[in-house]
Amino acid sequence: xxxxxxxxxxxxxxxxxxxxxxxxxxxxxxxxxxxxxxxxxxxxxxxxxxxxxxxxxxxxxxxxxxxxxxxxxxxxxxxxxxxxxxxxxxxxxxxxxxxxxxxxxxxxxxxxxxxxxxxxxxxxxxxxxxxxxxxxxxxxxxxxxxxxxxxxxxxxxxxxxxxxxxxxxxxxxxxxxxxxxxxxxxxxxxxxxxxx
Ligand code: SAH
Numbered sequence: 001x002x003x004x005x006x007x008x009x010x011x012x013x014x015x016x017x018x019x020x021x022x023x024x025x026x027x028x029x030x031x032x033x034x035x036x037x038x039x040x041x042x043x044x045x046x047x048x049x050x051x052x053x054x055x056x057x058x059x060x061x062x063x064x065x066x067x068x069x070x071x072x073x074x075x076x077x078x079x080x081x082x083x084x085x086x087x088x089x090x091x092x093x094x095x096x097x098x099x100x101x102x103x104x105x106x107x108x109x110x111x112x113x114x115x116x117x118x119x120x121x122x123x124x125x126x127x128x129x130x131x132x133x134x135x136x137x138x139x140x141x142x143x144x145x146x147x148x149x150x151x152x153x154x155x156x157x158x159x160x161x162x163x164x165x166x167x168x169x170x171x172x173x174x175x176x177x178x179x180x181x182x183x184x185x186x187x188x189x190x191x192x193x194x195x196x
Pocket of ligand 1: 101107109128169
């Protein structure tokens with residue numbers, strides 16, 4: 001098997017694992033009554049589509065067809081091994097955040113009935129650890145897919161979702177939890193502990 005084929009398979013396995021991990025939480029989250037779904041709007045759906053394009057559709061087309069061929073290059077083994085490790089870290093963090101958010105998790109922005117603020121575990125270090133996990137996934141994609149378009153597409157796609165969403169999410173949390181969220185935000189960074 002060539003290094004490129006191995007890297008593409010590793011990427012595909014990671015993406016499938018990501019979705020499989022999420023299935024039980026998706027079921028649980030669906031049963032929750034939503035108290036505030038104001039943010040479940042066209043803007044959010046557009047952002048989710050852009051993210052899916054960058055993390056799913058563009059890399060899947062590249063993995064299946066090698067399109068766009070002009071942007072392909074020969075990968076180094078170090079890059080591929082690092083990509084596998086980063087993807088493994090992303091999956092671990094993703095799973096932890098779902099375990100901790102439990103029934104409060106949602107694909108888009110919403111406040112559930114009797115929603116509580118989670119500030120422990122991985123949420124003690126940063127206030128958006130699930131988004132950290134998505135950025136790690138996107139980084140792994142850039143390392144595993146040796147193509148200047150398909151590789152970085154995840155960073156661009158998820159980056160757009162993140163930067164257009166995070167301020168509104170924090171605003172929503174601030175409205176729901178008031179001083180409790182202000183205090184939490186004051187002692188945590190967004191996605192990289194101690195840095196950002
Ligand atoms: N931004 C978070 C959560 C993403 S899931 C992260 O990256 O880990 C999005 C939903 O999680 C939001 O609709 C919000 O209601 C909920 N949420 C976000 N932070 C939370 C927290 N600290 N405690 C409880 N729920 C939270």
